[in-house]
Amino acid sequence: MDDDGQAERELLRLIGRGVSDSADRLAKISRTEWVTQTVSISMAPLAKFQGVLAGDAEEHFGAHFTLPGGVFLVMIPSRSGPAFADAFLPASKKHPEGVKDRERSSLAEISNIVVNAVAAVVADACGMALMLSAPEVSHGRKADLLREAREMVSSSGEKSVVMAYVHMSSEALSSDCSVVVLMSEAWQARLFAALE
């Protein structure tokens, strides 16, 4: 039990470090400062996460990145789409039609960069390679996007997961970015074994 507690703390520390890298990458992309407000981790049956994030009714852009035994989810308020696209592709501002699905594509690419920062820190510490899928993009409230992520994990037969939740914000952009990592028990066990 103590070993698992120590491994869990180490995983939380690694995710925190990955999030710091994510915030640096977001800052580079958006040319504004990002602050990490929340980093939390918990383990429970999948169903227990049903009501999580239900209090946030705002529409969000969601990018799901899957891998065997887990899902990474990035959520950005949909209202921030234009600001992110302008920051990411300033050369396209005058002719936005020159980029197919400019906002969606920009948010997907930004999400890819953000989530890989977290994945890299965890993967390197564990001596593993985590090959994330290309993003599956959708829109919805945070609770709905999280439900989609839970369904992706449960479709592979998982009953319990570890959920890490990270929330970052930018005052200059009046926006925020949340990252959720859902890990199956098997994947979590592999990470914990590698961290011991």
Place this chain on the structure above:
Amino acid sequence: MPLRILIVDDSPAARFMLREFIEANGHQVVAEEERLEGALRSYAQHKPDLVTLDLSLAQGDGLSVLKALREQDADAKVLVITGNSQKKVLDAVYAAGASGFLAKPIDFPSLMAAIVRVTL
């Protein structure tokens, strides 16, 4: 002499950014592709000086594209530009014959330096 470059990335935003940079620096983008089949076809057709390749593609994976390009042409110069900077992935990329590697978000001075370095 302007370089002729093939971009392989399934993100329209990433392709736009790369194209803007490449053309602003006097080089030519011969084609943009999103998947393996198109990448191989365009490579055979245009015989570019350089391929820029993302590892995360919606159809297939970038590592397979890299291996297939190198199989098609053992002298193919492929610069991997990707959000995935994991050490084991980096090892696999170089083992598969990549000429260089850059992590996203793209730092344009580093991109120019990498293009010059791999095409020398």
